[in-house]
Amino acid sequence: MTEMLSYDFMQRALLAAVLVGITAPAVGIYLVQRRQALMGDGMGHVAMTGVGLGFIFQTSPVWMAVLVCVLGAVTMELVRSRGNQRGDIALAMLFYGGMACGKLLVSLSAQAGAGSLESYLWGSILTVAPGDLAVIAALGAVVVAVTVGLRRQLFAICQDEDFARVTGVPVRVLNLLLAVMAAVTVTVAMRVVGLLLVSALMVVPVVAAQQLTRSFAATQAASIGLGVVVSLAGVTGSYHLNVPSGPAIVLLAIAVFAVFSVIAAPLARRRHRAGAGAGAEPGPRVCDVEIPSPTSPGTTTPERGAGLAQ
Amino acid sequence: MTDPIPLAPAVRLRDAVASRGGRPVLRGIDLTVRPGEVVALLGANGSGKSTTVKAVIGSVPLEHGTLDLFGTPYRSFRAWHRIGYVPQRTTAASGVPATVREVVSTGRLAQHRLLPFRRKDRAAVDAALDAVGMLDRAGDGVADLSGGQQQRVLIARALVGSPELLIMDEPMAGVDAASQQVLADTLRAEVDRGAAVLLVLHELGPLEPLIDRAVVLRDGCVAHDGPPVPNTGLHALPGHDHVHPHADLTPPRLLA
Numbered sequence: 001m002t003e004m005l006s007y008d009f010m011q012r013a014l015l016a017a018v019l020v021g022i023t024a025p026a027v028g029i030y031l032v033q034r035r036q037a038l039m040g041d042g043m044g045h046v047a048m049t050g051v052g053l054g055f056i057f058q059t060s061p062v063w064m065a066v067l068v069c070v071l072g073a074v075t076m077e078l079v080r081s082r083g084n085q086r087g088d089i090a091l092a093m094l095f096y097g098g099m100a101c102g103k104l105l106v107s108l109s110a111q112a113g114a115g116s117l118e119s120y121l122w123g124s125i126l127t128v129a130p131g132d133l134a135v136i137a138a139l140g141a142v143v144v145a146v147t148v149g150l151r152r153q154l155f156a157i158c159q160d161e162d163f164a165r166v167t168g169v170p171v172r173v174l175n176l177l178l179a180v181m182a183a184v185t186v187t188v189a190m191r192v193v194g195l196l197l198v199s200a201l202m203v204v205p206v207v208a209a210q211q212l213t214r215s216f217a218a219t220q221a222a223s224i225g226l227g228v229v230v231s232l233a234g235v236t237g238s239y240h241l242n243v244p245s246g247p248a249i250v251l252l253a254i255a256v257f258a259v260f261s262v263i264a265a266p267l268a269r270r271r272h273r274a275g276a277g278a279g280a281e282p283g284p285r286v287c288d289v290e291i292p293s294p295t296s297p298g299t300t301t302p303e304r305g306a307g308l309a310q
Numbered sequence: 311m312t313d314p315i316p317l318a319p320a321v322r323l324r325d326a327v328a329s330r331g332g333r334p335v336l337r338g339i340d341l342t343v344r345p346g347e348v349v350a351l352l353g354a355n356g357s358g359k360s361t362t363v364k365a366v367i368g369s370v371p372l373e374h375g376t377l378d379l380f381g382t383p384y385r386s387f388r389a390w391h392r393i394g395y396v397p398q399r400t401t402a403a404s405g406v407p408a409t410v411r412e413v414v415s416t417g418r419l420a421q422h423r424l425l426p427f428r429r430k431d432r433a434a435v436d437a438a439l440d441a442v443g444m445l446d447r448a449g450d451g452v453a454d455l456s457g458g459q460q461q462r463v464l465i466a467r468a469l470v471g472s473p474e475l476l477i478m479d480e481p482m483a484g485v486d487a488a489s490q491q492v493l494a495d496t497l498r499a500e501v502d503r504g505a506a507v508l509l510v511l512h513e514l515g516p517l518e519p520l521i522d523r524a525v526v527l528r529d530g531c532v533a534h535d536g537p538p539v540p541n542t543g544l545h546a547l548p549g550h551d552h553v554h555p556h557a558d559l560t561p562p563r564l565l566a
Contacts, residue, residue, distance in 0.1 A: 033406040152427065156416040159404050162369045163467070166477075167419040168390030206406065214451040215409040265484050 004239050012133050012237050013125040020192040021231030022200065023140040024222035026147040027185045028202025029180055033158040033216075037207075039076065041200035043186040045095040046072030047195055048102025048183045050187070057110035061120065062135060065187040073183035074099060077175050084148070123194035123246035125235060132191060139188045142180050148220075155216055156179060192231070193246035198251040201227060208257035211264040230256060315412055318381025319344050320475040320506040327374035328365050335361045337530040338375070343475065348507040348520050349540060353527035359510045360398060362481050362527065366508065367395055382557075391420035394473030398480045398510070402460040404451035410455070410463050411448040414438060416469035440468040441499065443492050458489030465496060476500055481508045482517070490516055514538055
């Protein structure tokens with residue numbers, strides 16, 4: 001362990017892993033809440049075009065990816081908010097177009113080589129430079145400040161957009177802000193887990209945590225904790241086993257999800273029993289559904305019948 | 311923001327035209343809800359009831375016509391704390407678990423805005439949960455509740471800001487008898503407090519004694535605006551959606 005920590009590149013890798021482990025689930029929870037768990041994946045595809053542009057113009061692929069990914073995310077949000085029935089097709093065009101365009105641009109660029117795009121697709125945490133770390137830290141701080149600081153507002157728009165609008169929350173602005181935060185996260189996490197696996201770190205810690213939680217606040221806290229743990233463990237494991245860090249982190253997260261979902265059922269049952277009192281029959285604590293008596297149909301008022309039939 | 315005119319109508323929708331997915335749904339609706347008034351919006355499925363409500367809260371844009379809330383044009387209306395909204399319930403649950411308290415707390419956003427959630431906000435959430443008889447379930451996940459209980463949670467969420475106007479879309483739909491009684495009692499308490507209510511209903515049902523005026527929609531137009539017809543629900547009013555074997559063969563939608 002001390003030997004691993006004595007290397008500068010491993011120190012940077014572990015620090016980057018912690019930052020991404022915090023950031024990705026902090027944003028991802030809102031995508032999961034809105035049942036858009038695969039949105040991060042699409043943004044990863046779009047970001048490939050940014051990486052390609054960075055190669056072509058010989059500028060930083062990370063900043064280009066941030067730019068393109070933010071544009072892509074804003075487009076996705078506009079498609080979503082318009083509720084267009086063919087919205088999924090528009091998104092498909094965007095995702096595949098982004099991926100194809102990225103590969104094409106990279107192959108046209110001077111740096112075209114076997115490993116050049118590869119490191120962005122699967123991550124290359126061991127090559128994180130001090131400058132990269134500063135960028136990751138700064139962007140991560142912004143993302144965490146927004147997603148934790150505006151938790152009540154973002155929770156409201158993802159829970160029930162129409163209701164949030166009636167509380168005077170600037171729904172459109174917050175939706176765009178969330179999309180931009182997700183795009184920034186994708187590009188921040190790109191160096192650690194790679195564009196193809198970015199979405200996993202945004203989604204899997206959240207769904208793993210929610211196997212055991214009942215509240216949103218607890219889910220957010222637990223998923224950030226889980227994100228940090230699996231990222232650190234994944235990087236450490238990849239150092240010792242000499243395997244790539246991105247897949248190690250993601251498989252670890254999925255393993256945690258599997259374990260949590262196995263222990264979730266008995267845990268929920270015990271919680272239920274504790275609430276109902278020791279020795280009580282498992283089952284609902286309160287029966288509040290009144291079934292109209294079939295023997296006396298005349299007592300069922302027509303309006304009540306109509307209400308129940310809805 | 312204060313009212314330009316004291317006691318301006320809570321809702322004033324004039325000549326509202328709106329469409330959804332390219333299909334015209336509202337063809338010139340006039341709807342006024344005065345302070346303290348309880349108005350039921352009735353009509354067959356597809357008559358434009360829900361769209362009218364969504365136009366009132368601004369989530370369906372008007373192509374033509376005007377909307378004033380408390381005497382202020384919609385565009386400059388900011389006093390959202392005066393309105394409580396209960397959407398048509400599909401489910402109160404989302405992709406991530408949330409407790410009853412967390413969902414109801416979103417109803418205080420108009421009050422505390424970007425400031426932290428304070429003790430008085432918490433007290434308001436407790437009071438609203440108590441009003442619908444759900445205070446003992448505050449820490450439970452909304453996904454674990456029955457349909458009727460979820461509806462009670464959504465109503466508590468709308469009540470938590472003590473609104474002057476309550477807008478409810480089919481609050482009785484799919485609600486068990488016990489919850490229907492709680493909802494009727496809660497609504498009565500709100501009306502006694504002086505709140506105006508705009509209700510979308512399929513039938514007048516148990517809420518009938520509370521209703522001052524019924525507006526019946528048919529094919530996106532107002533077909534009736536006046537006192538509710540007692541003890542009959544929709545059946546005596548134009549536009550009821552009973553399908554009889556001898557019904558008009560042309561679906562009304564195609565007449566447009």
